[in-house]
Amino acid sequence: MSFEIDVITLFPDMLDAITKYGITSRASKNEIFRLHTWNPRHFAKDNYRTVDDSPYGGGPGMVMLAQPLDEAITHARTRQLAEGINETKVIYLSPQGELLNHEKILQLSKLRGMILLCGRYEGIDERIIMRQVDEEISIGNYVISGGELAAMVLIDSIVRQLPGALGSADSASEDSFANNLLEYPQYTRPEIYRGDAVPPILLSGDHAKINRWRLQQSLGKTWLKRPDLLDLKYKQGISKEEEKLLEEFKQTKNFRIN
CATH class of the missing domain: 3.40.1280.10 (SPOUT methyltransferase, trefoil knot domain)
Known part of the structure; x- marks a missing residue:
């Protein structure tokens, strides 16, 4: 229907x-x-x-x-x-x-x-x-x-939110703002472009680590670019793991905003 x-x-x-x-x-x-x-x-x-x-x-x-x-x-x-x-x-x-x-x-x-x-x-x-x-x-x-x-x-x-509209059933749930977080950085081929390499973890094949990295990047980008959304995330409830990932991101000085 x-x-x-x-x-x-x-x-x-x-x-x-x-x-x-x-x-x-x-x-x-x-x-x-x-x-x-x-x-x-x-x-x-x-x-x-x-x-x-x-x-x-x-x-x-x-x-x-x-x-x-x-x-x-x-x-x-x-x-x-x-x-x-x-x-x-x-x-x-x-x-x-x-x-x-x-x-x-x-x-x-x-x-x-x-x-x-x-x-x-x-x-x-x-x-x-x-x-x-x-x-x-x-x-x-x-x-x-x-x-x-x-x-x-x-x-x-x-x-975009209607069933069947997107190619993947997970696409809408992973959009920016879906969980009051901006989307994580995306990369595609080649692995190295003008001296800039894809983060090695994305090539590792370890999906658990990849998902953890993506969540951390989403938290970090939201903290940097849309702190108002992060405030909403805290109000709705942020997990201990997410707090830990965000603190690690804040302490890391060699990140890039994509």
């Missing part, structure tokens, strides 16, 4: 990047998820397909009209209901929303489907947020031209 995603957007062709390239393309072809887009212009009532107007109270820019968005979302809900999804979540991609993180992605990946609302211009009529939106999500503390890029980030991150 596929994960159903409906996107409300004025620029549906932008979402082609999701279904035509990479991991998400393969997952789409294998019907691990299905993507359907709705253009609010198709629900506009006038001959000009108007979807925006100037804001009440004055101010710069334009605001997306309530009625076309309202009908587009309603049609998306009806489509998902026809697919057997009785309860769906409408998410508005907004800089005012909850900051997206790995925990939120895991939570959303457990759903059967969702409807993503992509704003443009100065935003959307507040009454749509009140009437139709279940939650708002932001991909960062910055402003982009519209919600489409944010929607693609969210879709890509969720699809």
